[in-house]
Amino acid sequence: MTVPYSLRLSLQRLFGEIWINLLSILTIAAGLFIVSLSFIPVYNLDVVAKKLPDKFSMIVYLDNSLNRNDINQVVNSLKKNKEVNSIRYISKDEALKELKSTLRDSTFIFEGLDENPLPDSLEIKLRRDAVDPNAVREFSEKAARIDGITEINYGEKFLSTIYYLKVGLQTLGTIFIIIMSAGIIFVCYSTVKILFYRRKEEIETFKLLGASKGFIRTPFLIEGAFIGGSGGTLSLIGIYLFSYIVFFRLADKVPIFKSVAIPENLFLSLPLVGILLGITGAVIALGRLKY
Amino acid sequence: MIEFFDVTKEYNNQTALRNITFSIEKGEMVFVTGTSGSGKTTLLKLIYLAEKPDKGEISVAGWETEKLKESSIPLLRRNVGIVFQDFRLLNNRNVFENVALVLRIRNMNEKDIRTKVYHSLKTVNLRHKSDSVPEALSGGEQQRVVIARAIVAEPTLLLADEPTGNLDVDTAAGIMRIFNEINAKGTTVLIATHNRELFKNTGRRVLRLDSGNLVGEEAE
Incomplete structure (x- = not known):
């Protein structure tokens, strides 16, 4: 059977050339570890960005002269927009109550305040897919044209910052992952190429004795998969140790570490990613075998 | 078993074999002889497709080599046993x-x-x-x-390139005995050698090469 013999052959070669293979495994492990590490901030920002639509709300301030009927008309006009999910009316009294509750440690602010300076307002929740800087701005411009609305507040800068940071980090992360993956493929490619050249004579003999391309290639592909997979497994162990030390043991001293999310399921695929990159490197290294 | 028709092979404009035509029947034992550089090894390489001819047609065990797909080359080679001049042992x-x-x-x-x-x-x-x-x-x-x-x-065909190369007379005789036994069982045998003693008085057919030309084909 080809596979068990190929497996035996590749294991013999792997242990026969232990230093070059070990070095390749460590290089791949380091590469995947760095990729995984850099993925943590991207992942966390993504988590925050995903939660944002649920937390996001827009406050529409109403003209003081509006009566209940007028307010209902404004609400109906707003509801006609497909971006709107829900609208809550906040009376000026309620708003003041909420403000006082928020600033309960600084009550002096309200001393000497005879009249409620706050306007009536509407809290608008938008649909999840409508919460992006451009859509929100467009909606806000549309809403501002409705009679009775004096001002709209939705933390435009914050929203933009989060979104552009997310897009920027995602782009940077993607570029970084592509570069590192290319590097890892190159390591596997170089290793298999070196092993291939070292065995050029042997491979030539194989061909002359009637070996098929599959028979020649399979041990190299197994080696590539083993080197990549081992590198991936080592990086997984590394990232777990790192997470444990930094985000678990140091969380008491650095509180922000407590809220860091670790993409565990994604990291569990590191050995598989390593295997795929290893095989890719081996395939490129072997190229097209000619008889 | 083997047919060469008007085969020419060149390396860097140097002719290794020129317009070679011959055939070997199934079950035959044939020698190819000539001095070093006469084209013996090239002739064998053309049979097991380590080289391709620049001109002419070759047929081996029913396979027309020029029409053979690359993926079929291993299949042809599995019909051929080769004794390499440089052994190729691992x-x-x-x-x-x-x-x-x-x-x-x-x-x-x-x-x-x-x-x-x-x-x-x-x-x-x-x-x-x-x-x-x-x-x-x-x-x-x-x-x-x-x-x-x-x-x-x-294999149905056995090719041997200088199989007694630098061996002493007794060892060479032992190896020829093995080839004769294999041939007796029906395997076609083609032996390339410069050693005339191997085929002298054997009654086997001998192809003589000189500077890439087939200059003689007779039984010894």
Whole structure:
């Protein structure tokens, strides 16, 4: 059977050339570890960005002269927009109550305040897919044209910052992952190429004795998969140790570490990613075998 | 079994073989002779497709080589046992594994491999050396390992390139005895040699090459 013999052959070669293979495994492990590490901030920002639509709300301030009927008309006009999910009316009294509750440690602010300076307002929740800087701005411009609305507040800068940071980090992360993956493929490619050249004579003999391309290639592909997979497994162990030390043991001293999310399921695929990159490197290294 | 029609092969504008035409019947044992550089090795390489002709047609065991797809080349080679001039033994494997490789390439099961390899090693009288590495063997023993490897899969055609190269007379005679036995079992044998003593008075057909030209074809 080809596979068990190929497996035996590749294991013999792997242990026969232990230093070059070990070095390749460590290089791949380091590469995947760095990729995984850099993925943590991207992942966390993504988590925050995903939660944002649920937390996001827009406050529409109403003209003081509006009566209940007028307010209902404004609400109906707003509801006609497909971006709107829900609208809550906040009376000026309620708003003041909420403000006082928020600033309960600084009550002096309200001393000497005879009249409620706050306007009536509407809290608008938008649909999840409508919460992006451009859509929100467009909606806000549309809403501002409705009679009775004096001002709209939705933390435009914050929203933009989060979104552009997310897009920027995602782009940077993607570029970084592509570069590192290319590097890892190159390591596997170089290793298999070196092993291939070292065995050029042997491979030539194989061909002359009637070996098929599959028979020649399979041990190299197994080696590539083993080197990549081992590198991936080592990086997984590394990232777990790192997470444990930094985000678990140091969380008491650095509180922000407590809220860091670790993409565990994604990291569990590191050995598989390593295997795929290893095989890719081996395939490129072997190229097209000619008889 | 083998047919050459008007075959020419050149290396860097130097003609190695020129307009060669001959045929070898199934079950024949034929010698190719000539001085060094006369084209003997090139002729054998064209048969097992290590080289392709620049002109002409070659047919081996029913395969027309110029029409052969690359993926079919291994299939043709599995019909041919080759005794290489430079042995091509793998020094990172013992004698058993060197011979067994031919069968592993054919996906044979382990039990059959053991039976066939030991039988083949017994034929060349090297059963007791199966665990040795080729480097630890003498030239004559290495030559016999190469023959064991060439015959282990019972090919229909056996090619031997200078099989008695630098061997003493007795060892060479022993190796020729093995070839005769293999041929007697029906395998077609083609031996390239510069040693006239190997085919003298054998009654076998001899193809004479001189500077790439086929200058004679007669029985000795």
